Amino acid sequence: MVILLFILLLVSLYGIRISSFHKNYISLDSTNAIKGLFAVLILYSHMRQYLILTDTFANNWYLAILNYIGQMMVTMYLFYSGYGLMESQRKKPDYQKDFPKRRLLKILLHFDIAVILYIVLQLIIGNHYSISEYAGSLIGWTSVGNSNWFIFVILALYVIFYFSLCFWEKGAKGFFKKYERENMILMTVFVLCVFLWLILYSAQEGSRWINNIMAFPLGICYSMYRRKVEEQLNKGMCYYIVFLILTLSLFAWRSLIGIDKFGVCTCIFALWTVLLSMKVKFNNKMLQWLGTLAFPIFILQRLPMIALTEMGVNQNVWLFVMIVIPLVLVISHLYNWLLNKLDKEILKI
Numbered sequence: 001m002v003i004l005l006f007i008l009l010l011v012s013l014y015g016i017r018i019s020s021f022h023k024n025y026i027s028l029d030s031t032n033a034i035k036g037l038f039a040v041l042i043l044y045s046h047m048r049q050y051l052i053l054t055d056t057f058a059n060n061w062y063l064a065i066l067n068y069i070g071q072m073m074v075t076m077y078l079f080y081s082g083y084g085l086m087e088s089q090r091k092k093p094d095y096q097k098d099f100p101k102r103r104l105l106k107i108l109l110h111f112d113i114a115v116i117l118y119i120v121l122q123l124i125i126g127n128h129y130s131i132s133e134y135a136g137s138l139i140g141w142t143s144v145g146n147s148n149w150f151i152f153v154i155l156a157l158y159v160i161f162y163f164s165l166c167f168w169e170k171g172a173k174g175f176f177k178k179y180e181r182e183n184m185i186l187m188t189v190f191v192l193c194v195f196l197w198l199i200l201y202s203a204q205e206g207s208r209w210i211n212n213i214m215a216f217p218l219g220i221c222y223s224m225y226r227r228k229v230e231e232q233l234n235k236g237m238c239y240y241i242v243f244l245i246l247t248l249s250l251f252a253w254r255s256l257i258g259i260d261k262f263g264v265c266t267c268i269f270a271l272w273t274v275l276l277s278m279k280v281k282f283n284n285k286m287l288q289w290l291g292t293l294a295f296p297i298f299i300l301q302r303l304p305m306i307a308l309t310e311m312g313v314n315q316n317v318w319l320f321v322m323i324v325i326p327l328v329l330v331i332s333h334l335y336n337w338l339l340n341k342l343d344k345e346i347l348k349i
Contacts, residue, residue, distance in 0.1 A: 008044075011284065015284045033282035033288045037282065043328060052315075102347075104158055121306060139152060164184075189220055201261070246272040250265070293336055300331055
C-alpha cells in the first residue's frame with residue numbers, strides 16, 4: 001500500500017517550483033494544489049478503515065505515515081477558510097449581506113444532498129437509524145455512515161464569523177472604540193471558537209472534533225498581518241530561522257505530545273505549511289483540480305467504500321483500491337458539476 005503514497009509523491013513533485021519567494025503562494029491556485037494533496041491523503045486514510053491489511057513492511061509504513069500526519073490532513077482547510085473569509089470581507093464592504101446564502105446555505109445544501117445519498121444506500125443494505133440520528137446527520141452532528149464532524153465544525157465556524165461581522169458592522173463602540181473593527185472581529189471569533197471547543201469537548205467523542213478549530217482564527221489573523229509577516233521574513237536570514245524553529249517545534253510537539261486537543265500542533269503545522277509554500281510551489285494542474293474537488297471527495301468517498309465493502313470487494317485490497325479511487329474522483333467531479341448548476345438555479349449564485 002505504500003506505493004499509493006509514492007505515486008502521490010511523484011504527482012506532487014511534477015511541475016514543482018522552488019524560488020526565493022513565491023508572491024502568489026497563498027493564491028487560489030496555490031492553495032487548491034495544497035488542498036488537493038491533502039484531499040488524496042484523506043481518501044487514503046479513510047480507505048484503510050475498510051481494508052484488512054497484512055502485516056508487511058510496505059503496509060506498516062503506509063499506516064505509520066498516515067497515522068503520523070493524522071488530523072493535520074484537515075488543518076489547512078480550516079486555516080485557508082479563515083484566511084479566505086477575512087480576505088473577502090476586507091475587499092467587499094457588504095460581504096456579510098450575502099454570506100448566509102453564499103456560504104452557509106450553499107454548504108448545507110451540498111452536504112444534505114450527499115447525506116440523502118447515504119441514507120438511501122443504508123436503507124438498501126438494511127441499516128436503519130433513529131429519527132434523531134437522521135435529523136442530526138443533516139447538520140453533521142451525527143453520521144449515517146458519512147464523514148460528518150468536519151461539516152458541523154465548518155458550519156459552526158462560519159456562523160461564528162458571520163455573527164462577528166454583523167456584531168461589529170458599524171465599528172467598535174465604548175471601551176473598544178480605539179480598536180479597529182478587524183481586530184474586534186478576530187477577538188470575537190477567537191473567544192467564540194473557545195466556547196465552541198468547550199461545547200464539542202463535552203458533547204462529542206473523539207479529539208477530531210476539536211483539535212483543528214483554532215486553525216480557523218489563525219487563518220483570519222494571518223490575513224490581517226500577512227504583509228507585516230512577509231516583510232519580516234524577507235529580512236536577512238529571518239525566514240530560515242523561523243522555518244527551522246517551526247520545523248523543530250512541529251516534530252518535537254508531535255513526537256512528545258502528539259496532536260493535542262487544543263490544537264497547538266495543528267496551528268504549528270499550518271504556519272509551517274504556509275512558510276514552506278513561500279519557497280516551494282506545487283505548480284501542478286492535477287493537484288489544483290483535486291483541490292477544487294476537495295469538498296465532494298471528503299463527503300462522498302465513503303459511498304463507494306460502503307457499497308464495495310457490503311459486496312465483499314474489500315477482501316481483495318488492490319481490487320478495492322483500483323475501483324474506489326477512480327470512482328470517487330468521477331462521482332466527485334459529476335457532483336461538483338451538477339451542484340454548480342443547481343447553485344445557479346436555486347441560490348442564484
